[in-house]
């Protein structure tokens with residue numbers, strides 16, 4: 001059975017076509033830097049030997065234009081993998097915010113779509129795009145089942161003392177104001193890989209997802225205990241364009257200065273984080289700026305790493321111990337210098353990184369700690385698409 005998975009992040013669109021239940025990827029696609037003139041599409045067909053890759057750089061205005069390119073490549077007369085839209089039996093969608101309603105993969109109905117829409121204000125960089133992808137997929141693959149897998153689902157196991165804010169209870173009961181947490185599909189996938197690698201199902205893990213959005217999660221016994229993003233994906237770590245943690249009074253101060261609520265929202269979601277500190281949001285560009293001697297880039301990287309270290313210390317306390325740190329997603333998997341900087345100041349936990357191992361990229365699970373490190377340091381490529389395909393297939397089998 002062919003299942004297509006669409007993973008729209010804030011700066012990228014990833015997709016994979018799987019033959020299930022074989023877990024066999026037939027093609028993978030990545031579109032990056034959407035909305036810029038340097039947008040880039042890489043479509044890899046895995047069914048031919050050697051793997052055939054189509055790469056091109058062209059302006060891709062938005063996620064909808066990106067999906068259009070995907071559909072053309074998938075159904076191309078020469079290199080396409082499907083003959084008709086009906087070859088695809090299900091489309092699995094990453095949906096970032098599912099509120100408190102969804103702890104599992106869910107068949108998309110008009111009511112589910114309404115809930116996704118109601119949550120637009122809480123995930124403004126994501127849910128509108130996820131919704132748009134669902135509508136395009138419904139039109140393009142009208143006979144396929146559409147399934148949502150929510151970033152929030154994995155974090156539904158958090159204890160109440162971790163997910164509640166210290167504000168009047170009615171704001172939770174009436175308004176749903178609480179910590180939801182995001183990137184759950186990725187944290188689940190890599191923490192399961194880590195537990196298997198360690199041969200320890202009850203491992204105490206800190207999963208560090210560093211993409212354009214960044215979050216960190218404390219995991220024990222395969223369950224999320226706490227996570228850095230909150231009511232929305234704005235809280236926690238410093239991100240590509242998001243501030244992460246900030247004193248809420250800054251918002252009141254700016255509003256008193258004449259900013260509108262919308263302007264502050266836009267400022268904190270789209271013009272802050274690395275973008276606000278350096279004028280650049282892509283870590284590869286920030287690294288280039290650093291090499292060119294840019295002081296703002298150096299300071300921004302220090303702030304980024306320092307925030308992560310603070311959370312590691314805090315989650316080591318939450319877990320009351322630590323078996324492994326996991327680095328994943330675009331920055332976590334590829335930026336060895338950032339891993340080195342983060343691990344440099346964690347001697348008190350006996351976390352010792354091996355600089356040589358850290359520089360070797362394999363594209364697979366790897367251990368980059370020294371042999372005398374009490375804590376394993378694992379680099380684990382995330383695969384949100386495979387996790388979504390598996391959960392979608394399981395749902396269809398049981399539905």
Ligand SMILES: Nc1ncnc2c1ncn2[C@@H]1O[C@H](COP(=O)(O)OP(=O)(O)O)[C@@H](O)[C@H]1O
Nearest residue numbers: 009011012211212213282283284329330331334
């Ligand atoms: N080789 C690399 N070195 C440093 N950063 C990288 C590298 N490759 C990708 N990245 C960074 O990863 C980030 C995107 O990560 P990704 O997980 O794809 O994001 P998202 O899913 O949030 O769109 C970008 O900031 C990009 O610069």
Ligand SMILES: CC(=O)OP(=O)(O)O
Nearest residue numbers: 009010182211213233
């Ligand atoms: C939730 C979130 O921030 O996702 P992404 O990192 O893909 O933008």
Ligand SMILES: [Mg+2]
Nearest residue numbers: 009211212329
């Ligand atoms: Mg992502």
